[in-house]
Amino acid sequence: MPSSSPPPLSPPSRATVDDASLRAALDEPSRKPLSGRQKALGCLAAAVLLAYPFVFDGPFPQHVMIMIFLYALMAQSWNIMAGYCGQISLGHAVFFGIGAYSSGFLFATYHISPWLGMLVGIFLAMAMALVIGIPTFRLRGHYFAIATLVIGESVQIIFQRWEFVGAARGIWLPIVRENAWLNFQFNESKIPYYFIALGFLALATLAIWRLERSKAGYYFRAIREDPDAASSLGVNITLYKTVAFMMSAGFMAMAGTFFSQYILIVDPENVFALSLSILVLLMAVMGGVGTLLGPIIGAAVLVPLSEYTRIYLGGTGGAVDLIIYGALIMLICIYKPDGLIGIAKQWLGRRPPPEETAHGDA
Amino acid sequence: MAMLEVEGLTKAFGGVVANNDISFSVEEGEILGLIGPNGAGKSTVFELLTGFHSADAGRVRFQGRPILGLRPDQINRLGMGRTFQKLKPFQRMTVEENVMVGGLQHDADLGAAREQALTALYFVGLLDKRNADAGTLSTGQRKRLELARAMATGPKLLLLDEVTGGVDQRSIPALTELVGRLRSQGTTLIVIEHNMQVLMSLADRILALHLGRKIAVGTPREIQEDTLVIESYLGAAYA
Amino acid sequence: MTLEIIIQAIISGLLMGFVYALIAAGLSLIFGLMEIVNFAHGEFMMLGMYAAFWLWSLFGLDPLVSLPICAALLFCLGVATHYGIIRHILNASMLVQICATFGLAIFLRASAQFLWTPDFRTISHPIVEGRVEIMGIFIGLPQLVASLGCLLAFAGLYVFINRTDTGLALQATAQDREAASLMGIPTDRMYALGWGIGSACVGVAGGLLAMFYFIFPEVGFLFALLAYVAVAMGGFGSITGALFAGLLIGLMESLGGLLIDPSFKYVFIFAMYLVVVFFRPQGLFGRY
Helix, strand or coil: CCCCCCCCCCCCEEEEHHHHHHHHHHHHCCCCHHHHCHHHHHHHHHHHHHHHHHHHCHHHHCCCCCCCHHHHHHHHHHHHHHHHCCCCCCHHHHHHHHHHHHHHHHHHHHHHCCHHHHHCCCCHHHHHHHHHHHHHCCCCCHHHHHHHHHHHHHHHHHHHHHHCCCCCCCCCCCCCCCCHHHHHHCCCCCHHHHHHHHHHHHHHHHHHHHHHHCCCHHHHHHHHHHHHHHHHHCCCHHHHHHHHHHHHHHHHHHHHHHHHHHHCCCCHHHHHHHHHHHHHHHHHHCCCCCCCHHHHHHHHHHEEEHHHHHHHHCCCCHHHHHHHHHHHHHHHHHHHHCHHHHHHHHHHHHHHHHCCCCCCCC | CCCCEEEEEEEEECCCEEEEEEEEECCCCEEEEEEECCCCCCHHHHHCCCCCCCCCCEEECCCCCCCCCCHHHHHHHHHHECCCCCCCCCCCEEEHHHHHHHHHHCCCHHHHHHHHHHHHHHHHHHHCCCEEHHHHHHHHHHHHHHHHHHHHHCCCCCECCCCCCCCCCCHHHHHHHHHHHHHCCCCCEEEEEECCHHHHHHHEEEEEECCCCCCCECCCHHHHHHHHHHHHCCHHHHH | HHHHHHHHHHHHHHHHHHHHHHHHHHHHHHHHHHCCCCCCHHHHHHHHHHHHHHHHHHHHCCCCHHHHHHHHEEEEEEEHHHHHHHHHCCCCCCHHHHHHHHHHHHHHHHHHHHHHHHEEEEECCCCCCEEEEEEEEEEEEEHHHHHHHHHHHHHHHHHHHHHHHHHHHHHHHHHHHHHHHHHCHHHHHHHHHHCCCCCCCHHHHHHHCCCCCCCCCCCCCHHHHHHHHHHHHCCCCCHHHHHHHHHHHHHHHHHHHHHHHHHHHHHHHHHHHHHHHHCCCCCCCCCC
């Protein structure tokens, strides 16, 4: 037993007061409920999204929205890995391509419903994530990023030479006119594609929303912030990185299947492209990585920018759209590194008042 | 059976032997202080015990179980927690979320984990800062956060690496009292400290290291008067 | 498959390897200073090649003659990049830093395409052209000169970093930014210098390559990709590592194409990287 006792620090009466404060803290809900303003905005957004394809019923505006949903879905998938778990992948297109090829190949060759093909693609993508992850998760930071980069490039090269899946020509999906929903192919109108894409995006966003409020979500973020500290607190780093990677891969594969059914051509140039991996990264970061809505905002800004500038300014030789794109990305990185979501949060009134930095200690 | 039994712990980094054949034991409920001049190998002992480095030789038994070679998260799940000398808060998460990570190890259910977390925050006196981002805390507050986080995992043995390091004089008694309260709650502690006053009042026994070797172990009074210890800190002239 | 053909492949692989090594060295230098990977490095090289081309096309300057000008232009570009962009993102997250240089890469590549069209350009009849034969091995003279040039530049870089005061100041800034600035070393200027030198390296490589390589807006992509692999395999921050890895990649590209399969040679290079970092996660000479 210590021979001398430390000087008493706090007045005895503080004990009972603090007890009450503990109970009060426990009674508080762990998350602030959505404000009335946020709920109203949410309903408005939902209404707009549902009505949009009927109001703007030309194929191009619908196409732009579908592309926004598709890229937002991919950016959300990437977000799970990089934003929430802190593992930066530069080869995420690999899973997109596997999804596209799986369902595309099964449909073109055996006329298996692409919905089933999608499940196969998701499974294969997750398996690939497992296989890639185990040896590469020991790599930190940039080493891991380069590893994912070279794996992505390697897969593209392999598919370009693999005759079984059509090599460089790829797979050209047959156009079928009956059983549109079973065959996941709609030739008359883009509206079903619109709602399917929206549905996929909603699913991914919901998954992240649930993730934020789950044990895995906390563990992912702990790994992102400080893997050693996380490990010392009982977090099995490799296990959770693998889970994040597999989740992320699964959603990318979903996007891949959608793409193959929408465009009806699957070739290595398009589905395994490095530029796709980079675009997905850029959208997530520009919008706000590690947040629920950031990737959606990123896609919502960058996809129309790309589509419309290409029409009005670009074309094959112009490249002005990319000049603007590149400049915009640099500007956001310098002036709004938290992403556009920071601006959006101010509008939604959700940004909490800045905490006072404590002066002095203890 | 002692809670922790360490035999012949040895670790070399390149040419430097950081830990050389160190043996000691820790009884349940006691506070063991770990002292030694800089470079004596104190933090290395922690790194080896908690699985962050692999030992070259030796055996360690925690509650009868051999633990050398296990991963840090496995060791934590067995009931050993630690803090870091170089603080590692989860910067972009709030204080509450930080401690939740610890609490979730104890209780997979979010509600129960939160209760655990808030209780730990209350214990260290950071409850009112629970919604602040961890990156905004002062050093003393970060030390408390680190402590609360490790506590929330419900460890039976807690390894504290320099609790008072970098903390201003005024705040040391509060931290010292906090560590004392931990012990009275039933947690066994190994504490690395440079501040001898703190250890004098806290520790039941003190283990002294010098250049990787154990040179003395005993009560605080005995250590204070041990010639080898004095020599290691101040040189032979003062022994 | 005679011995001569294999030796031919080894030699041309090594020659190209020195070029890769110089490009990787520039990248490694920048990373060593501030832990930022310049994902626009390939585009910098492309600009170096275009600089050599336009100096030849408009003023009749041979690439060897305009080499110092190319290096100087790229040096300025590097410094400008630091002051214009990098300085503002030094404390941002790794992701933001990656995105910023990606944005720069997109911007530069698109600008090149806009200004100079996607057409392939070449410099015809440089001073150095043709082949030499040494003991039955044919070596393209421009390739040989380019390789020697890169080797010399690399050696110069090495001497500068390790033997001059400024080089030591750079190393100090790389190892401990705060301590260096407390010693009176102006950190910001060191960073700018690092960017300048790193970019000048890739400018030299580009200028030399312009002697015999096609010049077009996308040309930087493959070289940059191999450079990233070289830097990672050699160990981020290690100039020596960049040399070894660059040579290894050059050899692998040449021999792999010859002995195994030309269309998969890059896959083998990538596989080699994965094997190296599997056993040494910090690269061959890396310290992280």
